[in-house]
Amino acid sequence: MAMNTHGLTDDQKDIRALAARFADEVVAPQAMQWDREHRFPKEVVQQLGELGLMGVCIPQALGGAGADYLTYVLVIEELSRGDAGLGVTLAVHTGAGTLPVIARGTRQQIERIVPPLAQGHELAAFALTESNAGSDASALATRSDNGNLTGTKQWVTNGSVAHSFIVFAKDPDRPSAFVVRRGAHGFKPVRETDKLGLNSSSTADLQFDETPAERLGLPGAGLRIALATLDGGRIGIAAQATGIAQAALDLAVKHAKERRTFGKPIGAHQAIQQKLADMQTEIEAARALTWRAARLKDADRPHTVEGAQAKLFASAVARRVTGEAIQVLGGYGYTRELPAERYYRDAKVTEIYEGTSEIQRLVIARALLGEAARE
């Protein structure tokens, strides 16, 4: 487990320790099997619900644990250290599928939709991407005809397992956000995507054919809702990336103490020491950026740029550190006997989803340059 507890409150430390213990005792020992079998660990998600971890930052009045965003981010990091697929399941469920309902829903929608999600009885998803609308979310083709949705969404995390979906559709010209229930007329997950990693998470295409949906927020506010959701969601993905990197470092350190070459542990070779020192330093920097963004969000301060910086940096750290971990493990790192190769595969996607690294740089540069960046 990561040692850094700078500035955490006792409550934050306690919930982090709970998540860390669960990750070490329940998640990590099974993660390799889930990855091989491409299995979504439904029973573990249910256990997370019982521990109050499916609604960490949801108010207690709505069935959540009532903790702050930083605490939620700590939980994502710890769970991702055990299994990154489980980390993204939680991150999308809470950050992308539940919080926008609280932020934009009517009182009636909030009281009806949120409690089963916060308690982990139901799962949530967020469906923005389409085959021709990824980074350019405004290009979406799914349309609403008086609240009936028709179109196809792509690569929706929790797509095959969720009960509540936030779906974005043209309404009629500008996107609005909608909520669709599993089992609604004309709605079905049509394909699970075969991926490089994150094999314990569901990533599905969804089809809507005149599916009745209820609007979330104002008509035409869809893009604003999506972007605000991603502002917070990116902090969660930065935490996921940090967790994957930490797992890779922990494995590399263990191996460096045990593996011997030329009569000594490989950790006695300075080349290996240098690698491990760089890996740890980069992870601490990623964590610090992530916590900074989460703390700004908790203080209701702007956090768009800080969240983009955290995700940009942490995802690159995850890619580098997982690659270096394989290097420290040598041939063992390249085999499926140890989890280093899974960390490497899982890390890559953190540079892609919830906005690619190129898009994070655009966000940061636009804030630096203002109007000059748009000419």
Ligand SMILES: Cc1cc2nc3c(=O)[nH]c(=O)nc-3n(C[C@H](O)[C@H](O)[C@H](O)COP(=O)(O)OP(=O)(O)OC[C@H]3O[C@@H](n4cnc5c(N)ncnc54)[C@H](O)[C@@H]3O)c2cc1C
């Ligand atoms: C495992 C997984 C889970 C996902 N989960 C979800 C989910 O739950 N909900 C959801 O809605 N989506 C989800 N996505 C989709 C994800 O958010 C998109 O893949 C991502 O936004 C990038 O879009 P794209 O793949 O269409 O790439 P494109 O937009 O086609 O980009 C291709 C390349 O061009 C670059 N590029 C594009 N535009 C610019 C530009 N203006 N300037 C510079 N470079 C640019 C990109 O950075 C990238 O390198 C998921 C994807 C994956 C792989």
